Amino acid sequence: MNNKIKNIKKLIVKDSLELDCGKLIKNFSIAYETYGTLNKNKSNAILVFHALTGDQFVTNINPVTNREGWWATAVGPGKAIDTNKYFIICSNVLAGCMGSFGPGEINPETNELFGTTFPIITIKDMVKAQIYLLKYLGIEKLLSVAGGSMGGMQVLQFSSLYPDKTYSAIPIACSASHSAQNIALNELGRQAIMADPNWNKGNYFKTDLSPNKGLAVARMAAHITYLSKKGLQEKFGRKLQEKGSLKFSFDADFQIESYLRYQGSNFVDRFDANSYLYITRAMDYFDLEKQFNGNLSLAFKNTKTKFCVISFSSDWLYPTAENKEIVIALNACGANVSFVEVNSDKGHDSFLLNVPEFLKTLSEFLNSIYNEVSNEKRI
Amino acid sequence: MNNKIKNIKKLIVKDSLELDCGKLIKNFSIAYETYGTLNKNKSNAILVFHALTGDQFVTNINPVTNREGWWATAVGPGKAIDTNKYFIICSNVLAGCMGSFGPGEINPETNELFGTTFPIITIKDMVKAQIYLLKYLGIEKLLSVAGGSMGGMQVLQFSSLYPDKTYSAIPIACSASHSAQNIALNELGRQAIMADPNWNKGNYFKTDLSPNKGLAVARMAAHITYLSKKGLQEKFGRKLQEKGSLKFSFDADFQIESYLRYQGSNFVDRFDANSYLYITRAMDYFDLEKQFNGNLSLAFKNTKTKFCVISFSSDWLYPTAENKEIVIALNACGANVSFVEVNSDKGHDSFLLNVPEFLKTLSEFLNSIYNEVSNEKRI
Known part of the structure; x- marks a missing residue:
């Protein structure tokens, strides 16, 4: 996997970036991918932000994992985020494990892998780092920024920090x-990783062992939260792995058990335990309201960005009520905001799945912004 | 702790009991406790069933853990389940770790601790075992059976198996x-335990090591599910451990993190990892509907037992909808059933807490049954 990561697209940022924790980083890498073609006046670019376990490979086949990109349902030719029409950019977040500056990189000061000597990263740090990529690509103003879950947090942070750098913003399920x-x-996931003796205080790269069992448990826990109770009941219910009677053992009797075990063991092949710690920490630290002394609407004061906030009815991780708080704050500062609660039984995962009402909302909102921006540019 | 367990009250059942898994057990122990005084005509006895991590020490100080009994809010002199009025019986379930026949006991056939050679136990097995205790105590018919969570499952199973052995039944939050x-x-919890190398395929008693880290992670996961999102937000929100700014580390920054870590580390002192595996398995296997070929109302056919089903509005583990299914089935077979959804922000844990509406419901239902039975006995 490491060799494959070496061949992926990277921008090396020479500048210094001061992180929220106070540390300065420089000469750091941002691994990224683009899809579609940037038009002449560079007005069709959409910056997509990935969630906790995502990466820059939004669509097509991920060359590292050989699996389909994480947002292939939404991004591609003729899809909601149409690669025939838009230029899509996505980068691996700081602290990630798909080529961007993260705990699995070498610390130039010690010539050893960072491990847990890597600095704590925040959502704001992640967003600030991506500005270098936009500069490098020569994009002054994006058509949109979009993302779900932690991607949605980045959308909010970006829109707040850089109101003039995007025409529109789509925070989803966040x-x-x-x-x-x-x-x-998140703490549960971290404790599961840290409980694994192979984690070795983050120094597992010094041994031949990996904290795969702990990371798998963390993934199982998270995976349960991505699905709704109703969705799980409809998909799995009490269906048995093997027809007939119970095994009276601790083997996977129920299909839901095998499914979870598969989700756990599958995950450890593509994700790094320390990255999991750092990225969940960034999510926990995210508090846009606090950045504005408890008044969220100040985060968007005088913004001209047009927002489309999307939530899912069965998402209990980022329920509609929390998404509505964003809408309320945007309304309070007179921002242009539309809001859709999509009906779906598929829980938080809905934003990654083929949920027609959601994809239509995404497509039509982007289309209207595109038409508006195109007309403006013609004038 | 083991010495203390040796001194607790136990009934040794000489009879053979055939378990659902097909195995026969005999000479097995049932550790139990009673509170209050059995009246002359033995009509004031209430059998309380404990939940996953409970035990027979319902109220007062648990002599093994030196902590307050798990249902001290509800059981005691003048309380909802009034020990001045009723005779309360509670036993440690089969597969438990507080003196009843469980995986931490010695297998007489091998003279070694059972570990995972212990047979898989079901809720039905647990209930059947407790009948021996009633026989021993000379109680032909209980005033009531009551319990929350897995305790509620036992209430349902008991009422179905032995409709003539109780005047009333109170399944709570189940x-x-x-x-x-x-x-x-539950599978997540089991995987967390099994991921701990100290678990050693269940043979940790052969070493000096215990799977405490895995068991603590399992407890943390479970504990999150016992509380409601709103309750957690109100109690902890984003409050920091130390006032001021974030630590930019993986230490417990937030109070909710310390609280969870405490819940985890505290639990391993009083609970056995193998028991956790067995008891969660029993819960997963519970399917009263399936016992009656998919028709739950047949489970209660011709019952004269009076039911009081209680759920809590913010319980997402056993939501009101699932409790209502019990009510619907009881109505479908013409049973006498009352149903209360108690408003509470405290989630599934509400049944263990001081929730006045709940305790009043419990107290008044029991009181009316008591009066009825007393009048009947007088006739």
Whole structure:
């Protein structure tokens, strides 16, 4: 996998970036991917932000994992985020494990892998780093920024920090500050990783062992939260792995058990345990409201960006109520905002799945912004 | 702790009991406790069933853990389940770790601790075992059977198996069959335990090591599910451990993190990892509907037992909808059933807490049954 990562597209940022934790980083890498073609007046670019376990490979086949990109349902020719029409950019977040500056990189000061000596990263740091990529690509103003879950947090942070750098913003299934329950769930994942003796205080790269069992448990826990109770009941219910009677053992009797075990073991092949710690920490630290002394609407003061906030009815991780708080804050500062709660039984995962109402909302909102911006440019 | 367990009250059942898995057990122990005084005509006895991590020490100080009994809010002199009035019985379930026949006991055939050679236990097995205790205590018919969560499952199973052995039944915050989400959450806990190398395929008693880290992670996961999103937000929100700014580390920054870590580390002192595996398995296997070929109302056919089903509005583990299915089935067979959804932000844990509406419901239902039975006995 490492060799494959070496061959992926990277921007090396020479500048210094001061992180929220106070540390300066420089000569750091941002691994990225683009899809579609940038038009002449560079007005059709959309910056997509990935979620906790995503990466820059939004669509097509991910060359590292050989699996389909994480947002292939939404991004591609003729799809909601149409690669025939738009130029899509996505980069691996800081602290990620798909080529961007992260805990699995070598610390030039020690010539050893960072591990847990890597600095704590915030959502703001992630967003700031991506500005270098836009500069490099020569894009002054994006058509849109879009993302779900942690991607949505980046959308909010970007829109707040750089109101003039995007015509529109689509925060999906997210929150302006991480709730106690979500911090608890992330902490559970971290504790599962840290409980694995192979984690070795983050120095597993010094041994031949990896904290795969702990990381798999963290993934299983997270995966349960991505699905709704109703969705799980409809898909799995109490269906048995093997028809007939129970095994009276601790083997996977129920299909839901095998499914979870598969999700766990599958994940460890493509994700790094330390990255999981760092990225969940960034999510927990996210509190846009606090950045503006408890008044979220100040985060968007005088913004001209047009927002489309999307939530899903069965998402209990980032429920509609938390998405509505964003809408309320945007309304309070007179921003242009539309809001759709999409009916779906598929829980938080809905934004990654083929949910027609959602994809139509995405497509039509982007289309209207595109037409508006195109007309403006003609004038 | 083991010495303390040796001194607790136990009934040794000489009879053979055939378990659902097909195995026969005999000479098995049932550790139990009683509170209050059995009246002359033995009509004031209430059998309380404990939940996953409970035990026979319902109220007062648990002599093994030196902590307050798990249902001290509800059981005691003048309380909803009034020990001045009723005779309360509670036993540690089969597969438990507080003195009853469980995986931490010695297998007489091998003279070694059972570990995972212990047979898989079901809710039905647990209930059947407790009948021996009633026989021993000379109680032909109980005033009531009551319990929350897995305790509620035992209430349902008991009422179905022995309709003539109780005047009333109070299933609280439970379900007639474990949902896919709940199986998933239990499987997560089991995987966390099994991922701990100290678990050693269940043979940790052969070493000096215990799978405490894995068991703590399982407890943390479960604990999150016992509380509601709103309750967590109100109690913890984003409150920091130390006032001021974030630590930019993986230490417990947020109070919810310390709280969870405490819940995890505290739990391993009083609970056995193998028992956790066995008892969660029993919950997953529980499917009263399936016992009656998919028709839950047949489980209660011709019953004269009076039911009081209680759910909590913010319980997402055993939501009101699942409790209502029990009510619907009871109505379908013409049973006498009352149903209360108690408003509470405290989630599934509400049944263990001081929730006045709940305790009043419990107290008044029991009181009316008591008066009725007393009048009947006088006639």
